[in-house]
Structures are given as C-alpha cells and as structure tokens.
Amino acid sequence: MAEKELSSLLQQLHHSLSSHNYSSSKQLLSRAKLALLQINALVPTSESSQTHLVRAREVLELGALISIRLQDPESFTRYFQQLQLFYSLPEDRLPREGGNASKITGLYLLLLLSQGDYAGFHTLLEGLEVAEGKKRLEKDAFIQYPIRLEQALMEGSYDRVWGETKGERVPSEEFGVFSEVLIHTIRSEIASCSERAYPSLPIANAKNLLFLDSEGSVLKFAQSRGWSARDGRIYFPQQEQEMMLGEKDILVTSGTVIENTLGYARELETIV
Template sequence: MAENEVKQLISHLDSLKPSTLNQAPQLLSRAKLALLKLNALVPGSQTPPQHLLLAATVLEYGALISIRLKDTDAFTRYYQQLQPFYSLPAERWNSRAGKPSNQGKVTGLYLLLLLSVGDYAGFHTVLEGLEMDSGKEQMEKDQFIQYPVRLEQALMEGSYDKVWGETKGDKVPSEEFGVFSEVLINTIRSEIASCSERAYPSLPISNAKNLLFLDSEGAVVQFAQSRGWVAKDGRIYFPQQEEEMLAAEKDVMSSSGMVIENTLGYARKLETIV
C-alpha cells in the first residue's frame, strides 16, 4: 500500500506545472512519510532495489523542485540525503528496477551552488570524489558536470565575458541551471561593481552597461540606485570614491599646513639666534 502511495505521489509531482509548484513541499512530505513506512528513506542492507529507486526518485524530485522554488537550503538537504543512494555499489541496483536518473543533474547543480557562494574548496572536493567514484572519462561525458567545470575555469581566469556567455541560450543544460546561473552573474556583477567603486571616480553609463553585463542603460541606472551611486549627465558617479578623494585632499591640506607652520616656527627661531 505504501509503495503504491509513493508511486502515485511521484506521478503527481511529475505532472506539476510552474503555477502549481507550491503544492510540491506537501506532496514531498507525504512521499517521505510513505518511504519511512517502507524503511526506504535511508538505504539499508535489506532495502529492495525497487524501494531504493522510489526513494532516490522522490529525493531527486525534491532537489530539482527546490531549485525551481529558489530554496537553496532545501536543495542542499535533499542533495545530502541522496548521497547514501549515489554511493551504493552497482550490484545494489538491478536492471529491472533501474538506477537514479538525475544523479548528474543534481550533482552539477550542487557544484554550481558552491560556485555561486564562492566555495571553491568544496567545489574541488566534490569533483575529486566524483573522479574517484566514476572516473575522469565518465565525468567528461556528463554535460551537467562539465557546465560548472567550464564556469569555474572561466572564473579562475577572470574571463567574466566567458561566464556571461555560458549563462545564455542553449549553453545552459537545463532550466534548473538557469536559476543558479543568474545568482552567479549577480555575484560577479557585485564584485565588478565593488572594484569599479575603488578604481574610478565615475564612468559613462554606456561603459558601465557593458562592464556590468546589463541589458540596457535603464538597467544601469536602476542598479546604480541600488548601490547608492549617482547617475547624471550620462555618467555614473561613485560617492565612496569622491568621499575618499575629498578626505585625501583634506589630509594633504592638513599636512601642508603643519609643514608651513613648522617652517615658520623654525625661521623665527633662526631670527632669534641671529
């Protein structure tokens, strides 16, 4: 009975549309309760292959739907719950029941999540584990794994234009990857903005548009306002840079005043001696 319930819930999850995704958390909770009744939510030595597949399928739906709902915490929990299933030896799965079908996609998404938060150590740890488990040749054939690998290489080179290109069009391997690609671009844009604030007193809006990978000058103005920048006369002005320049000028004037005062004092002493 519990097995049939899980199958029905999986079918319901599979039929969800973007407008009904908010139903998914409740369906997933019901599916996990049914899996508990089957003692299949965590793989055991006696868990039948067909129950292993049901459990892995439910958890993979949970991971992928969490991405669509932009719930990265839930996605991370599902990824962690899937690791005992992904680590099972091949003989625990049989040809009749099959194996989890979205391992590459879920793992690739986790790699992209690590990139988007700047966890490069974690990124390489996961890659090394994959290479040990499945081999380098198998990894290179998996489009879902190679996508974050290419992005990481471009980031290490500082080739932000390559990163931008990878997040567009058919280079994105699936809808779920588009969510993290957007997060990654926003992270890069924020980093470029911080560097620009320190490097320039101002920039033409047209230049800022290309520099920040924004689609229009209006988007530049909106982004500028969110950063506390000033947009006027076709340029973006960085208040922080202006404040630092004014402070530096004050320091120079103050230092100059002290030098002049000390010089005059020294001259007066010389006159006294003479």
C-alpha cells in the same frame, strides 16, 4: 497501502515539476517522505529492496529539482546530502539508469560556485574523478558546465562566464537558476571593485562592465547600490572626492578590462 500512495504522490510530483505548478509540491514531498518512512526506505539499509531504493531516490531527486525551481538552495543542499547515501550504493543494488545523479551533482557544483565555495567545489570534483574516472566526467555535459564556468572565473574571463550562462550552452532549465545567481554574484563583485578603482563611469560603459541589458537597468542597479547618476555618468560616493583631482575614465570593450579592474581593486585591498 503506503506503496500505493507513494506511486500516486510520485505522479503528482512529476506533474508539479513539468507544469511549473509548485503550490502543493512541499506538502506532496512531505507526504512522499512519510510514505518512504512507512516502508523503511527513506534511508537505504541492507534490507531495502531495489524497488524501494529506486522509489526513494526518485522522491529525493524530485525534491532537489523542485527546491531549485523554488529558489531554495538550503532545501536543495539537504536533498543533495540525503541522495549521497543512494548515489554511493553499488550498481547491483541501485542501477544508475533511471536516476539523475549526474544532473543533481552538476547543479550542486554550480551552487558551490555561486556561493564562492571554491574549496568545496574542488573537493567534490576530486571525489568524482576518483569515483567516476576523469574520462567519463569529460563526456558528462552536466558536470562539464560548472567546470567551464569555474575555469573562466579563475582566469577572470567574466565575458566567457556571461556567454556560458546564455542560450544553448546551459544544459537544463534548472542550471539557469543558479547561473543567474552566479551572474548576480559576479556583478556585485565587479561593482564593489569598480567603486574602489574608479571615481565614476559613463553609464554606457557601466552597462557593458556589469553585464546589464539596458541603460535603464544600470540606473536601477545604481540606485540599489546607493550610486548617483547625472550627466550620463555613474558616480561612486566613496570616490567622488577624487573628482577634484581629475577624472579617471574607462572604455569597456572586453573581459580584459574587467579583469584589470578587479585586479587593480584587489591590489588596493592588499595595500590598505
């Protein structure tokens, strides 16, 4: 009875994911996990059949992907952790074919980047290199995407990060969710550093610096940060007093300027 119900629930979960209709997905996932418990398959054991292991992995992977669509990183992390018990099983017990280990793992790497957890990122990546082999990972689009982003972040090449998060370079829709979170994190960091490095910026230049698509977006972002705008410029409250000493200006034309801005602000932090 539980197995028949599980098959029906899996069909409904796949439809929920493909149709972007997640209104009942949490309830469906709860019922699916209960069905797995009833057949003793929610956690792999030595007695678990391959069929049950495949079904359990499928439920948990659907849960992880739906959690991303619902923008619930905590739930996604829990599903990722549960899946490690299945991903660590040998091939003869649970074949890789039919699973989404690469995609789920790549998404988790991207989540770690968006949270600024570089230590966790490298720990996971080193474990993957040992388990999978570096050459195999180099051919994996889902794993290489967060690796490219991390390399650009380490180089301070935020324009490259921006480029990677747009268009065909994003390996799937789910990656776009965490990519947006990552861009928001970077934008906030650039904004914080700019506040410490400059008394004001022209609105047009702030648009390029913050990777915003219009001057209207700049004004909206400025309002959210408590910045003031007048005469075509953005003024940073904690730096306005410097205006009495003369303007420092900036022309944003490339990622080099962004890197210099962040570097200068971080140097100020270490001095203070």
